[in-house]
Amino acid sequence: MRLLMVAPPGAGKGTQAARLASHYGMAHLSSGELLREEVAAGSEIGRDVAAYLERGDLVPDEVVIEILTKPVLDAVEHGGYVLDGFPRTLRQAEEAHRVAKQVEGIELQAVVHLAVGHDEVRRRLLARARREGRSDDTGTTIAHRLEVFDAQTRPLLAYYAGRGLVVDIDGEQPVEKVFADIVDALDSLRAGRR
Numbered sequence: 021m022r023l024l025m026v027a028p029p030g031a032g033k034g035t036q037a038a039r040l041a042s043h044y045g046m047a048h049l050s051s052g053e054l055l056r057e058e059v060a061a062g063s064e065i066g067r068d069v070a071a072y073l074e075r076g077d078l079v080p081d082e083v084v085i086e087i088l089t090k091p092v093l094d095a096v097e098h099g100g101y102v103l104d105g106f107p108r109t110l111r112q113a114e115e116a117h118r119v120a121k122q123v124e125g126i127e128l129q130a131v132v133h134l135a136v137g138h139d140e141v142r143r144r145l146l147a148r149a150r151r152e153g154r155s156d157d158t159g160t161t162i163a164h165r166l167e168v169f170d171a172q173t174r175p176l177l178a179y180y181a182g183r184g185l186v187v188d189i190d191g192e193q194p195v196e197k198v199f200a201d202i203v204d205a206l207d208s209l210r211a212g213r214r
């Protein structure tokens with residue numbers, strides 16, 4: 021299966037993507053995680069993007085496209101992918117769609133939108149900060165990342181809805197229930213397409 025998770029920071033997209041990946045046997049590709057690995061490794065890309073991550077700004081489209089293209093192409097050979105955090109701008113989505121149209125069997129099949137209100141994501145991100153100490157989980161950076169999500173990523177939902185791909189899930193429920201709702205929605209989608 022080939023999926024994209026769209027949700028504000030802290031809505032649980034990483035958690036749900038990991039579970040979906042093992043449930044359906046596909047690769048979990050997290051753009052944020054791949055970028056943090058570049059920063060930790062001190063690579064050239066890592067040095068270029070570190071300040072963006074620290075501020076909670078999006079890194080330039082070209083960088084994420086470069087980092088994600090090969091893992092996506094590899095994943096389609098091995099059970100598919102769940103994309104967690106990419107595409108995150110309309111430009112990235114249009115570029116990914118342009119490439120996908122040229123290669124058979126790599127295009128997205130569904131976009132899972134986890135709806136979680138700002139108050140709840142703020143609460144979860146502050147809890148994650150205490151638990152994991154991620155450097156972009158601080159009060160001001162969290163507020164900025166939510167603004168970035170609303171301005172640059174939320175418009176993807178209308179774009180993908182126009183292509184009939186969006187599955188809306190109430191992400192404020194307990195983790196198990198969110199997972200069960202996603203699996204139900206995806207399984208009915210697949211049954212409907214058979």
Ligand code: AMP
Pocket residue numbers: 029051052053055072073076077078079080081084104105106107108109112156165
């Ligand atoms: P995440 O782990 O998804 O919360 O992403 C952490 C950070 O990585 C974001 O705040 C951005 O700085 C960067 N990032 C992740 N994915 C993308 C993307 N698709 N485009 C631009 N920046 C990204």
